[in-house]
Amino acid sequence: MKKKIEEQFFLWLMRLATGSVMFVFAILLLVIIKKGWHAVSWQIISEVPQGGFYFGKAGGIFNAIIGSLYLAFGSTFLAVIIGLPVALGMNIQFARNKRFVRILRFLLDALWGVPSIVFGVFGFALMTYFHLRASLLAGIITVALFITPIFIRALDEVIRTIPEGLLEASFSLGATQTRTAYSVFFRQALPGFITAVLLAFGRGIGDAASVLFTAGYTDSIPHSVNEPTATLPLAIFFQLSSPIPEVKQRAYAAALILTGIILFISIVSRLFTKKYKKNIL
Amino acid sequence: MTDNIIHIKGLNVQVDNKSILKNINLKVPRNKITVLLGPSGCGKTTLLKCLNRLTDLQPQLQLEGEVLIEGENIFHPKQDITLIRQKMGLLSQKPFPLPMSIYKNITYGLKIKGIRDKVLLNARVEQHLRDAGLWEEVKDRLHATSTKLSIGQQQRLCLARGLAVGPEIILADEPTSALDPISSKKIEEKFLELKEEYTLIIVTHILRQAKRLADNVVFMYFGEIVEQGTPDEIFNNPQSEILKEYLRSGH
Amino acid sequence: MTDNIIHIKGLNVQVDNKSILKNINLKVPRNKITVLLGPSGCGKTTLLKCLNRLTDLQPQLQLEGEVLIEGENIFHPKQDITLIRQKMGLLSQKPFPLPMSIYKNITYGLKIKGIRDKVLLNARVEQHLRDAGLWEEVKDRLHATSTKLSIGQQQRLCLARGLAVGPEIILADEPTSALDPISSKKIEEKFLELKEEYTLIIVTHILRQAKRLADNVVFMYFGEIVEQGTPDEIFNNPQSEILKEYLRSGH
Amino acid sequence: MTILFTIRQKWVDRISNGWLNAVTFFMLLLPLAIGLGLVIESFPLLHKYAFTQLIGSSDWSPMDGKFGFYDFIVGSLWITLLSFFLSAPVCLLTAIYLTQYAPGWLMKLMYFVIDVLAGIPSVVYGAWGVLVIVPLIGAYVAPIFGFASTGYCLLSGGVVLAIMSVPYMLNMLMEVLLNIPVELKEASLSLGATYWETIKHVLLKQGKSGIIAALNLGISKALGETIAVLMVVGNVVQVPHNIFQAAYPLPALIANNYGDMMSIPMYASALMLSALLLFIIIILFNILTNALVYQRNK
Amino acid sequence: NSANDNSISISGAFALYPLGIKWTEQYKKLHPTIRFNVSAGGAGKGLTDVIAGAADIAMFSRELTPEETRKGVVLFAVAKDAVVPTFSTKNPYSNLIHHKGLTQDQLKAIYFSGGNITWGSLLDTIGKDNISVYTRSDAAGAADTWAAYLGGKQSNIKGTGIYGDPGLADAIANSIFGIGFNNVAYVYDVNTGRKRPGIDVVPIDRNNNRMIDADENFYNNTDSILAAISDGRYPSPPARNLYFLTKGKPTNTAIISFLKWVLTDGQQYVKAAGYVPLPKEKIKEQIEQLN
Ligand SMILES: Nc1ncnc2c1ncn2[C@@H]1O[C@H](COP(=O)(O)OP(=O)(O)OP(=O)(O)O)[C@@H](O)[C@H]1O
Ligand SMILES: Nc1ncnc2c1ncn2[C@@H]1O[C@H](COP(=O)(O)OP(=O)(O)OP(=O)(O)O)[C@@H](O)[C@H]1O
Numbered sequence A: 001m002k003k004k005i006e007e008q009f010f011l012w013l014m015r016l017a018t019g020s021v022m023f024v025f026a027i028l029l030l031v032i033i034k035k036g037w038h039a040v041s042w043q044i045i046s047e048v049p050q051g052g053f054y055f056g057k058a059g060g061i062f063n064a065i066i067g068s069l070y071l072a073f074g075s076t077f078l079a080v081i082i083g084l085p086v087a088l089g090m091n092i093q094f095a096r097n098k099r100f101v102r103i104l105r106f107l108l109d110a111l112w113g114v115p116s117i118v119f120g121v122f123g124f125a126l127m128t129y130f131h132l133r134a135s136l137l138a139g140i141i142t143v144a145l146f147i148t149p150i151f152i153r154a155l156d157e158v159i160r161t162i163p164e165g166l167l168e169a170s171f172s173l174g175a176t177q178t179r180t181a182y183s184v185f186f187r188q189a190l191p192g193f194i195t196a197v198l199l200a201f202g203r204g205i206g207d208a209a210s211v212l213f214t215a216g217y218t219d220s221i222p223h224s225v226n227e228p229t230a231t232l233p234l235a236i237f238f239q240l241s242s243p244i245p246e247v248k249q250r251a252y253a254a255a256l257i258l259t260g261i262i263l264f265i266s267i268v269s270r271l272f273t274k275k276y277k278k279n280i281l
Numbered sequence B, C: 001m002t003d004n005i006i007h008i009k010g011l012n013v014q015v016d017n018k019s020i021l022k023n024i025n026l027k028v029p030r031n032k033i034t035v036l037l038g039p040s041g042c043g044k045t046t047l048l049k050c051l052n053r054l055t056d057l058q059p060q061l062q063l064e065g066e067v068l069i070e071g072e073n074i075f076h077p078k079q080d081i082t083l084i085r086q087k088m089g090l091l092s093q094k095p096f097p098l099p100m101s102i103y104k105n106i107t108y109g110l111k112i113k114g115i116r117d118k119v120l121l122n123a124r125v126e127q128h129l130r131d132a133g134l135w136e137e138v139k140d141r142l143h144a145t146s147t148k149l150s151i152g153q154q155q156r157l158c159l160a161r162g163l164a165v166g167p168e169i170i171l172a173d174e175p176t177s178a179l180d181p182i183s184s185k186k187i188e189e190k191f192l193e194l195k196e197e198y199t200l201i202i203v204t205h206i207l208r209q210a211k212r213l214a215d216n217v218v219f220m221y222f223g224e225i226v227e228q229g230t231p232d233e234i235f236n237n238p239q240s241e242i243l244k245e246y247l248r249s250g251h
Numbered sequence D: 001m002t003i004l005f006t007i008r009q010k011w012v013d014r015i016s017n018g019w020l021n022a023v024t025f026f027m028l029l030l031p032l033a034i035g036l037g038l039v040i041e042s043f044p045l046l047h048k049y050a051f052t053q054l055i056g057s058s059d060w061s062p063m064d065g066k067f068g069f070y071d072f073i074v075g076s077l078w079i080t081l082l083s084f085f086l087s088a089p090v091c092l093l094t095a096i097y098l099t100q101y102a103p104g105w106l107m108k109l110m111y112f113v114i115d116v117l118a119g120i121p122s123v124v125y126g127a128w129g130v131l132v133i134v135p136l137i138g139a140y141v142a143p144i145f146g147f148a149s150t151g152y153c154l155l156s157g158g159v160v161l162a163i164m165s166v167p168y169m170l171n172m173l174m175e176v177l178l179n180i181p182v183e184l185k186e187a188s189l190s191l192g193a194t195y196w197e198t199i200k201h202v203l204l205k206q207g208k209s210g211i212i213a214a215l216n217l218g219i220s221k222a223l224g225e226t227i228a229v230l231m232v233v234g235n236v237v238q239v240p241h242n243i244f245q246a247a248y249p250l251p252a253l254i255a256n257n258y259g260d261m262m263s264i265p266m267y268a269s270a271l272m273l274s275a276l277l278l279f280i281i282i283i284l285f286n287i288l289t290n291a292l293v294y295q296r297n298k
Numbered sequence E: 001n002s003a004n005d006n007s008i009s010i011s012g013a014f015a016l017y018p019l020g021i022k023w024t025e026q027y028k029k030l031h032p033t034i035r036f037n038v039s040a041g042g043a044g045k046g047l048t049d050v051i052a053g054a055a056d057i058a059m060f061s062r063e064l065t066p067e068e069t070r071k072g073v074v075l076f077a078v079a080k081d082a083v084v085p086t087f088s089t090k091n092p093y094s095n096l097i098h099h100k101g102l103t104q105d106q107l108k109a110i111y112f113s114g115g116n117i118t119w120g121s122l123l124d125t126i127g128k129d130n131i132s133v134y135t136r137s138d139a140a141g142a143a144d145t146w147a148a149y150l151g152g153k154q155s156n157i158k159g160t161g162i163y164g165d166p167g168l169a170d171a172i173a174n175s176i177f178g179i180g181f182n183n184v185a186y187v188y189d190v191n192t193g194r195k196r197p198g199i200d201v202v203p204i205d206r207n208n209n210r211m212i213d214a215d216e217n218f219y220n221n222t223d224s225i226l227a228a229i230s231d232g233r234y235p236s237p238p239a240r241n242l243y244f245l246t247k248g249k250p251t252n253t254a255i256i257s258f259l260k261w262v263l264t265d266g267q268q269y270v271k272a273a274g275y276v277p278l279p280k281e282k283i284k285e286q287i288e289q290l291n
């Protein structure tokens, strides 16, 4: 009887917790929609800022949308090609060296707490050292630096839960560590991988502070990685700080568009991996 | 003199100063079936894992001694462990299907060896699944996930997968423990057939199976090799008390 | 008329329109040992899992029919599944020690039942480990992690753990598959002893074991019950072709 | 052909291992480089003042050459703890509910929620906090507890921060719980444990290190968050006496001032020292949790 | 390092970004071959960029510190702005505030004491409602200027720190007993000329007679306040200059002609953007620096 009550109690607590997460999310979305809905138009999605855009006149944030997509895809791509081997390696190639892995985890965790603006400053310091100007490339690199630890640790925690038997099974078939990593562990961790990628992607597309110093901000669409670029979070940031209500409203519209983009990418990538999911232990 | 493919010299394995294997000395003859017997927990699995260095995965194990495979010490740091493992297929005691379809579980090992030809792959998949007696049950769902198979099916899948790599030495840790007599029988027949070309080391608890298969029997007890010899020596003329009791219980 | 503790009526289990169990009708007599036989993959494990509704954990399984335990349908939504599970101990086929020490694995079930007295707990741990024939091997490392035990040790640990809860019905899925003859024998003796007070359903592939233990034998094939009866009927007078072949292979 | 294949295989292996070593080395180097960079950048300040004086003093007036970080450090710790206690239980309970009790569609839905929450820029969180949380706390919550508050306070910061760390914590907790083999649950259930007991004694135990890691990372994340927090936290250089007072955490200090003050060497140096302090706090914190986990595992 | 002939890169304060964009756009219409690269990141960032050669012109919204002055940069005032003290329209003392205003010393007391001053005591009336004091948390030209008016630095003035100008305006609008300060563009709507909803301006009592006299009363709409800032009836500080800044005297002709244009024809866009155009003499001074 006591057990029943305890379970029921926690069950309600859990429902409450889940409900509150959903509720907060709903409120967040509602506020963004309410504030930004009226400003969403084909124009804002498809045009770059025109004369007087920052005073509430014509134009859109196409430059920022494109810039953000370039930046987020570029940096996520970098984060994956750097982070995936590391996350797998920590659990396969370096697994024997427990102390080394511990230290690596430890250092990566420390990076989670470094404010993104510090990465921006770091990137900026490197740029000044090499006499580079703000550019898409610099932004991509900086953002990659700062989402890679997030990606690695999120994935690492998933890979850690894979039973050792699987490692033994693959090794005893004569597979190399590399093959075991990419054909077996990667597959088993695939859903976790997708979530980790999306987490990193979200962080990358949503961060303003790290690109502020490195990617710059401009009203035109970059034609090469050496040009500066606008990004959605910065666009939101600028427009929110405007005294003109129309412009402020557009900031929320931009946030809404950003949300839409993330949702779209999230749905597509999860649908895409659904068919691989069934083989998981 | 027989040709010994494996030669274990003074192998000791310890965890936290507790011995798991004590001074194991063993020669395994080529193209023969060596059966490992011994009560549960006596170190059989550990011994098999030493042979293809899966013990590497458990840094807490302290190993001493030498394992020579075709004259080469596999513990030598310069050894390419992947090649050694390709030579030796280990069928582990608890089956672990790889997280992919049944079909891909089999082709996994083949692809490692560089076989890419579709037709050949299909043929090999069928052949090895038949060898393991699993073909009829899964032929309609080759591309379904392997993790939902029954334990016995998983065991046979792992066997098929191991055979597919075509190792020189097969280390089989209780390969029929989850199988019914019909399936067991098929697999025993397969083993006898394989002996022509391969060397097999089989752990089993079924004395009748040991008798049917073995060319050479090794009896272990608490980490030590107590007796070894031909089936005739071991089964009909046991020396030690413990082996005698073991055989008595085994009917 | 015998007293049937379990009554299965028209049980069907499907996955993706593939039948795993087909129209199972079965009565299990109280204080008897019922042995389930059948080739690997025929649905024995699934049947056992239905009996204590572990199938709940796999939402893709579609169940139909009724399972009455002491007259009550366990699939009825109002049933307290925990109480049912406490009545029935399932020893699963692949042993899974809980992520805690050996000692705590045993006390886990006891603590759930509300036993907290240290002295009593210690006594029970020893008793059940002895029953499962594991005491001697682990008495020095009761507080070490249970996951590093050998598979056979894990199997015995799970048995001890299951016995500790003192269920009315014991469902044992190949409880000796990883065990040597000596350990197996001890456990068989234990089972025969338990039958005085408990009802047992045992899955096994070892025909001799079935013969030694069974009061009642059920033979399954591809999800169906093909034959059932006393050991004498089944072993000495099989009706179906498949059972005959099965018995032939089993020597 | 096989020889060619083996050669190719060897090369694939070599390249892949080379790349692995390179990137691992890089990932090892990055935190060290950032740490070192921060030390170098904050050197002018460290050189001029004693470290203990910098972290022990409350006197903050950089234009007059007074750099006391004490209030900021305390503010950071408070807000991080607050957000942790707000978010960790909620995330843990939600993760358990979604992975163990809830229907599958709810969990799938939550993945989208997580993805979106992770992608919303912090400025938006901040603006939302100003619109929703600040008035709520200033006008309703604080008076209930008998405090007068502007709403720009520790609690607002904690709430916004808690919401922002949800996607990271929740996602990892869910992955950890999902990957626990179902057989373990079966084992516990067949021993007559209730579902809840199984969760409590087996799932949480098996997932312990993963759970701790997830919570740990959640804290680290919270500790370093800037813009959103600084928009709602009040930014008053003081040690807050209750959660309805304003505080000034270290990351806010950096974000508030960096762009505008970076051309003043001492100022910039002080801001980089703030980042260094954060780095140190996280490392100390990690040492603590690591020690905890390690001790327990023994 | 320096810009090539038809590309100018500008970086710096957020405060000037919209106006900077407007200018570059208009200028591009006249000189289609020129390319601009305008980015924001803060005043210090702009200065650092210019000194490092990563930008040609910095937008700067506060006064240089002595340290910064030593780096050899040239300042061009390009527009004016002013910070005005603000309060909420919900404030029950509203009428009294309009009538009496606050003196510089009172404002000083408010911003340096850090609390426990009541509206009643300031306005010589009963009423024990404490003033909620708000300031900017981000290092900002506005806050710096405001602090300068009160005789200190931004880090000396106390109050709840709010990020950014619009944030501060919103906070004030919602705080019954609050006081804060804003750039004029955030108080007056450039299009309508009226004060924005919710926010009101505390008139400054310059002659300390505890009365807002006719010549102190110019807060009604954009035109009146801009005129007062322009002709000095509104004190400076809190009125302030906004600057373009270059590393040494510019030599590049493209930059020179752009700066000249900003100071001449470009001035017509200043007012519409919510800033105050510079007085004639001031402009002349700036142009002279270019020659
Ligand atoms: N969740 C599932 N999804 C799909 N197929 C399943 C699932 N569970 C069981 N099966 C299939 O149902 C059949 C019966 O499985 P079950 O585990 O009951 O067999 P078993 O008789 O216990 O065999 P074994 O002796 O090998 O353990 C097998 O063919 C198996 O592949
Ligand atoms: N990593 C380890 N840490 C601690 N003890 C271990 C470890 N591996 C094995 N052991 C112990 O070593 C002994 C031998 O284990 P092993 O698995 O080799 O036995 P086995 O002969 O295969 O038994 P079974 O027939 O039950 O599988 C057991 O007592 C086991 O508990």
Ligand SMILES: [Mg+2]
Residues within 6 Å of the ligand: B044, B045, B046, B093, B173, C150, C151, C152
């Ligand atoms: Mg074993």
Ligand SMILES: [Mg+2]
Residues within 6 Å of the ligand: B150, B151, B152, C044, C045, C046, C093, C173
């Ligand atoms: Mg089974």
Ligand SMILES: O=P([O-])([O-])[O-]
Residues within 6 Å of the ligand: E013, E014, E015, E061, E139, E140, E141, E142, E143, E165, E183
């Ligand atoms: O620097 P400001 O934002 O106050 O103009």
